[in-house]
Amino acid sequence: MAARTKTATDPIACCTPVRTDSLDEADAELLARSFAALSDPIRLRLLSFITSADGEVCACDLVEPSGRSQPTVSHHMKILVDAGLVTREKRGLWVWYQAAPARLDALRAVLG
Amino acid sequence: MAARTKTATDPIACCTPVRTDSLDEADAELLARSFAALSDPIRLRLLSFITSADGEVCACDLVEPSGRSQPTVSHHMKILVDAGLVTREKRGLWVWYQAAPARLDALRAVLG
DNA sequence: GCGATACATTGACGAACGTCGATGTAGTGC
């Protein structure tokens, strides 16, 4: 390891593996999918809108502030629900969303 | 607000705005870009590999365990560096990466 | 100078994504 810090050109000194990987492929795939749900500004604003509200938010209140069409908002909300970041409940004609902090906590733990 | 919880069809009871948004468009765009850097399994494994190592990791040690070609690894590392998640230092022929925990801490704070 | 090595960049390709209009489905009120 000490030999690896020198600025030389010996290939052997460089390319011995540092250590065995700590995040296996399956976990990486799952985590990546969760972070992908957070990788769109519209979804982040939708999530922020819901988490900052105390209690539930009606889907009908998400279209106008997001500045996107109703099908697009529905598409994004499905991604957030599938990622486990919000829960969805249909009552009558309307759909109500609620923050699901457990998944956010899990992601936060991964980053720490 | 109490009227909004009933399962009726009165449009006025539904569609008054809940509250003003808390995450503006510029912040959302910036955050989304950071999370996008974490939304690929290969990048997560590369990042995990580097953060779990004490000190620096040579770029030459990232190609083989990632199972991707050298240009692809270089591409992913550039994304991680641009996102501020790792730092890059060239010494001689080799490039050394190091974890930059500040950005990860910031993202963790956002999730909390 | 020359040859070899480590990494970045380019260009191309298919796949996945975000978006919308149009349409489908389920629920309400009459």
Add this chain to the structure above:
DNA sequence: GCACTACATCGACGTTCGTCAATGTATCGC
């Protein structure tokens, strides 16, 4: 039954992404 509303799904489009082989650039030892 019918008309209306809220939301989901479908199909299409342009854009972005991940990937590689080929090539370029910088550095080393000679």
